[in-house]
Amino acid sequence: MKVPFLDLRHGYAELRAELDAAYQRVAASGWYVLGPELERFEAEFAEYSGVGHCVGVGSGLDALTLTLRSLDVGPGDEVIVPSNTFIATWMAVVAVGARPVPVEPDERTSTIDPAGVEAAIGPRTAAIVPVHLYGQPADMDAIGKLAARYQLPVVEDAAQAHGARYEGRRAGGLSTAAAFSLNPVKNLGAWGNAGVVTTDDAAIAAKVRLLRNYGSRVKYHHEVLGTNSRLDELQAGQLRVRLRHLDEWNARRRASAATYTAGLAEAAGLVLPHVPEWAEPVWHLYVVRHPLRDALQRHLAEAGIGTLIHYPVPPHRSPAFRDRGWRPGAFPVAERLAGEVLSLPLNPHLSDREAHAVVRAVEAAADACRVPPG
């Protein structure tokens, strides 16, 4: 049985009638940017996330960048980021002229280690950006306590965590402000690029609104140097439909994750995701670890199971950051994880049969990839 890593056509097929109706409603309205669909989506996503404000922007990267700008983070500032994340987290920091200061993750959870955060705080620290990696919330109480002690804003990178909970509270409402990506592969995904900022701080929301639209509140009156980063009406219409199904789709992801966790408990040499008691993850990805990851991935490919690596190169080893002078071994946990992580197929349209086929294939592959003792 072949199991692809992801096929987004299933999501469209399931919701086709609703999505097509939304598309036609917007198409016929004659209003395509900054209109009623976006206003409604912003209100609905704010309510979903349990926050006062939500501002739609053009991408997850822009959500991060504009949030940092709204906090006046800029040249000369340092921003604490995880050493293991998608590179956008770091690029947003560079985009505002600040310097990323990487902190290693807790190896069990893969999210940023609060003790490392405290050690990295210095006189130039302007913000902390934890990432809810793979859909699992970072340890936000510990980070929040540090932020209060050092009077620093915290910006959640919630690009992978729509609907996740930390001690019962939703991601997006756990800090000063949060940035979500709504690109097609995320748990809540549009037909293209989109993102939102959520916050309880009216001033931050107002600033992001200003920045996303050329620094303008009133037409042709430009208060600051902004940009063009607007979540358009067609995407907002799609997202409103998909938001209504998000909890159910996340529940399906949770069920597949449970199948994997139960079925793979005995698989040789495999380290399964660890979920701390305070976390209710939404399984954007189901990431296992294995010392012979590449061989394991090859075996699975031969068995017809699609897998991906999130991420094969930690940001500090990427050519994009070559000029910063980080050497191999600078962030050993991130480097080790990059060599061992493997994402199994997990999405709302993975059938029970497929999940069990993946379990059997992974068990067989792990058996074939036993690390010799000693």
Ligand SMILES: *Cc1c(COP(=O)(O)O)cnc(C)c1O
């Ligand atoms: C997807 C993602 C982003 C960037 O979102 P885009 O919408 O693709 O710009 C940022 N951070 C993380 C952790 C992501 O997974």
